[in-house]
Amino acid sequence: MALTYREAYQVPFYESDVNQNMKLPQLLSLALQISGKHSLKLGVSDDVIFNKYNLVWIITEYDIEIDRLPKYAETIEIETEAIAYNKLFCYRDFRIFGQDGQQIMTIHSTFVLMDFDTRKVHTVVDDIVKVYECEKIKKIIRGPRYSQLDNPTETLYHVRFFDLDMNGHVNNSKYFEWLYEVMELDFLSQHVPHRIHLKYIKEIHYGTDIHSCVEMDGLTSKHEIRSEGGLHAQAIVDWKVK
């Protein structure tokens, strides 16, 4: 088992939705912040790997298992562990524990290192990841097959100034707003996500017109985030009645 890092967090009012659950985009941003602190503590902060290697971490995929979401005012614990890596991919888990100590969520994430100038994926640098004491594996962990949508409902979005992070790209967590937004409020008030697969394909820049496409299949929604430039992300969400 690799090293873990853990922090407590109380869910504030302004990060809670109409169901009194923590908003998922905020939870994913928080998880990312905690992985950043983990790396900082081990001496391999974003600044260090950028200055030494000209590399930045990019998330390519999420697999999120949700027993229940954190509630408003609940004090949760978030534990993270860089579980394994291979030649190209690094796998990091986040485990969310409720106030009663029970595990309520697992976020499996896949990271790659990208060269900041060429924007191309770089092979994993052993010197960066060895500090996490995680296992090097041969296997590539694959997400689901995302089939093409045949006849989706489409909604148009514009990228907003505050959607951008410091690099001028749309923040990962914003994609979840576009996924959610195409669902009806009635549906979102009655259902919560149970399992989410999301794959990032291509970065989105300011000024881009985004088409958030969805097809329902029972309690499963299939999503594509598209622009004139092609496909940016695909997702599959399994919902359950809350």
Next chain:
Amino acid sequence: MALTYREAYQVPFYESDVNQNMKLPQLLSLALQISGKHSLKLGVSDDVIFNKYNLVWIITEYDIEIDRLPKYAETIEIETEAIAYNKLFCYRDFRIFGQDGQQIMTIHSTFVLMDFDTRKVHTVVDDIVKVYECEKIKKIIRGPRYSQLDNPTETLYHVRFFDLDMNGHVNNSKYFEWLYEVMELDFLSQHVPHRIHLKYIKEIHYGTDIHSCVEMDGLTSKHEIRSEGGLHAQAIVDWKVK
């Protein structure tokens, strides 16, 4: 002087904009959270006043003085003080201190108590505010005169699921996204706000179509947030070259 409450906060990556400044909507949400903790500590949390009086706090006005915004990764201190109240209005200040201890911002805010069922403003209840040890005054602190916009540029927005707070109304901080969004990225990359006056007039619900209207006058932008139902907010922002 009334009682103060103070907390430290480190600005995370995902709350930083392309200028490496903390995003203003996030900063205002944080300030609100800290005023909530102040009230909780004094025994007059939102829960308590809702259960005992059927009242909720509503922000009606901001006056924000910005010497500079907090920077990415900076550890700031936020101090809040309920400075005074009269028959209808309560005035609370937030003072933001940079990592070097210098004060970099002041947020003046005006709150009212609203009856949760009738949605009407309620006179200030002495028993709620006496714990802050703030002064009762006769004077009403007035914001600027917001003149009507003659020939504004308009942009249409839809209210999103994650824009809503637990009460099903658009979160206060979201208005700032609509104000910013109508400005060009070029402008927002070269300028930072120096002084912001914002007045909330009417709540916004899910499904509403929002028109964010702006008129420029030199380095001053004048804003209206409108819907078919009328005027929801007015703002005046003074910008400076960053």
